[in-house]
Amino acid sequence: MNKKKRKIDEAFDPDYDYVYSIVSTGTDWYFILHSTEGIYNTSRTEYQISLTEDALKDDTKLRKSVKRILEVIIGLLKDRAISSEEPATKKHCIEEIIKKK
Template sequence: MNLDTLKKKRKAEEAFEEYKYVYGIITTATDWYFILHSTEAIYYTSRTEYRVSLTEDALEDPTELCKSVKRILEVIVGLLKDRVSASDEPASKKRRVEEKIKIKIQK
């Protein structure tokens, strides 16, 4: 690897020139947190909203485990779909972020 070709890290202001918001996913495998970081603020899911139980009981009867994993994957797919459509005009991007923020505030 040639160190001369590595780009220096972008500052937050530079990153937000291209995108008005970014998503983050933090996980411990059992606890999942989803973050929306916009130029206005950082929004995140609650501590108990997305949890996967990996107890012996859950592994013996995988019904609840499957439901939890499916729920988390639905969120991830939604985030990915949103990023794919991020090439929309800036006005629609801003509207989408505002809608997501309203949903988070209502919860």
């Protein structure tokens, strides 16, 4: 077993200029983009799942919140899958995200 830590250029394909991370407390969800230029929040919207007794009795809002979070996760996964096919287009998208911040 190789216990030597790899440097970032060894761990990731050089065509990838960014990676996503998902941080969650279980109720609060944060989607973060890590690029060579910095670290950015991928959304201005807060993502929360309310786990109160009322939310569990009438699960309409709970289902809606979970669906929104899953849609974001699926979007991030699709983005990473497509980025290997179109690295130039993805780099442009990242530059647009950075400009908005």
